[in-house]
Amino acid sequence: MFSDFPVSCDRLRGIMKRLFILFAWLTPMAITAGEKPLDASFLRQYAETRGFLLGRPVNPKPSPDGKTVLFLRSEAKNPKRSLYEFDCSTGKTKELLTADALLKGAEEKLTPEEKARRERMRVSAGGFADYHLDETGRFILLPLSGKLFVCNRSANSSKELKIPAGTIIDAKWSPDGKWVSYVRETDVYVYELATDKETAVTTGGTPVKTNGLAEFVAQEEMGRFSGYWWSPDSKQIAFEEVDHTGVETWYVADPTKPDQKPLAQYYPRPGKKNVAVRLGIVPITGGKPTFVTWDTKTFEYLCAVKWDKSGPLTIQIQDRKQQEIQLHLVDPGTGTCRKLLEEKDTAFTNIRQDMPRWVRGRQEFLWVSEYGKGPGLELRRADGSLTDIAIPYDIGFQSLVHVDPDRSEVVYLGSLDSTQMHAQSRFFQAPLLQRRPDTDKSIRLGEGEGIESVVFSENKDVFVLTRTSPGEMPRSFVHTRDKRIGELPGVGENPPVVPVTKFEQVGKEPLFNTNIVLPQNFDSKKKYPVIVDVYGGPHHLHVVRAMRNWLLPQWLADQGFIVVAIENRGTPGHGRDWERSIYQRFGQVPIEDQVAGLKLLAEKYPAMDLDRVGITGWSFGGYMSALAVLKRPDVYKAAVAGAPVTDWEDYDTHYTERYMGLLPESKKEYEASSLLPLAGKLERPLLLVHGTADDNVYFRHTLRLTDALFRAGRDFEVLPLPGLTHMVPDPVVTERLWTRVAGHFQKHLGKPIDFTPAK
16 A cells, blocks of 8 residues: 655665664674764763754644645754745755744744743744644744744745734634634734734633633643634634632742742642633634533543534543543533543543544544553444444554544554554444445554654645654655655754664563663673663653664663663553553552563573662653662662652642542552652662752752751752753753763762673
8 A cells, every 4th residue: 555665775774783783682692792882972962963853854744735745844953943845746845934034033032931831842942833734725824932923835925913912822723714813911812814903802811810721730731732722614712711719829930040030830739729610612703702511510620622624512521530531512502511421430531632533524423442451443423322443442552643534544553562653544434334344454554663653634645654763763754645755854963873772571460561772882791780761650651662762871871881661550552451550559560560670671681780770760750760769779779860759749630630549538649659758768879850940840849858868867969950941951951961870870880790691
């Protein structure tokens, strides 16, 4: 179904390099020499190129007619993104717009609100953070430096919208392309392009009660970054009203700038007040909104809203315990709801922002359910009743990316091997309830091992497949239904080395996915100290076949270590029971699995010195690193903990209560997972690292742990990163930080020592 270009010289060299590494790994621990180890200059190059990701195409979007593909790209060492266009007929690429051209040389400025929004979206690049095509693909909406620009691709021209001063967030096209909408300050506005006239859709918004803005936990934990939605006919807007009354206000201050006021943020914590939300529907001309009615006392969370041309207005609501999700059909005229289905779980339910997907003239919709061993894609009638299983629960389905009702085809991401993610096409039940011969098989859109993503054109004839593998950085290829027609060109630098990795499974029940990174000059006659590179928490897969994930571990290994990573229970992609085994057991299951996986690896690879094991991670990985030396000093002899959560009562409601339960009824479980009661037990070297401006895991976490350690008379080190948030994009800080991490482990774990492997 899909063909490929001949192998290029660069790709051939990459394949040969991988073959050499593969050959070496066929006889474990038999490598005696490799390439030159990476030195500190690699850290500088890594930091300046943002992990060698700068200069590579991002956010590709095929035009609706499939004739072109737009994408963003920066220079190799400059994070400022510009907009490019790939011509599918000629394979040529041209630069469409730059931030400097639109701003006419003025410096880009971001408001605190936009900075916070980018922090939630994990975007650190400058220039164009995003762009939006209208329904025709002729016009592009570009938010930039607190302003909005519209580019006419046909006329090769652009103009700035004449919007009054104020913070502008979440700009969108109306479905008919005649209007641009956005949130200015705390209300929703529309801008008519033909008349350059702005109209307030909502009124009365305040910092306490906002209109059209997604609340903190929706952005940080639910994956929902918008707080308003257009009707398919472009005549109405549904908007979220968020009332922060009674929610705790936390402040982020920069200690190095005491003359500046702290930034205030509503931050709901476990057991305390959440925001109160309502969904209103109002004409774009303004007026009194119609509010949707549901049991808000039972279902506090408005998880997802869908209202597009393929289906009616639907909402997903979730209870505070997050053990039940309901899908409701909404009547926009009256605000009444009708329940279509519900998902229940004794631990927690997962939110799907892309659900439901309506097909066949709104007569049916697709829905992801987890009632089986893992996620499956169901086909349901308009009343919510089940029609068929489009994708079974046991074939590794993870997420839906494209639906073609005319072909009865779905494209999804998934794999039975959680270290990989492949784009696959599959046909579902035909309209006359007759199965097609090819219904029960999936077809890969790409090839080889690795991680893939895919995006289709509106006409469904062109798609862009982006993939990365253990031996290659991300590349984006443009395909038609019959063949690959080109590659979106990049200018990024390539890493100087392919990481020496070994992915394998160890154990039986449970079966752990692991990866081992060897130093390039590995000597099988030596025994090496071990560093565990850990995350360990929900939402995130750490052990994946992607080169970009193992570049820093390779540098660390080249400083005289074997670096290992282990996927413990609680992480996604392994099925329902695996993921939910972490429920109310943050302080037990992950660390038990890390210890078990480490010992199983050492049985296979005797060059791992289990008497000298260190551990390092960030965020949940920082929590795990500190927990390791506090709870299992018999195994872990040193740790570096970055931005750790130290007490789960100080993290946000939606994440924490989902996995730990509600307070006060689950107080015992919270205490069992807190680091603070363990402070007096520290007997191993611990380095704590934290950005002082972190508004996700507040610097408070590290301060509270250091206070407990100090009062208990324990020795430890603290490295504050002044003015930095949960992300660390600063190149100088990145270089210095990893040098410090390596030095910490070299000091406390030592160097490789000679030994004779047992025969």
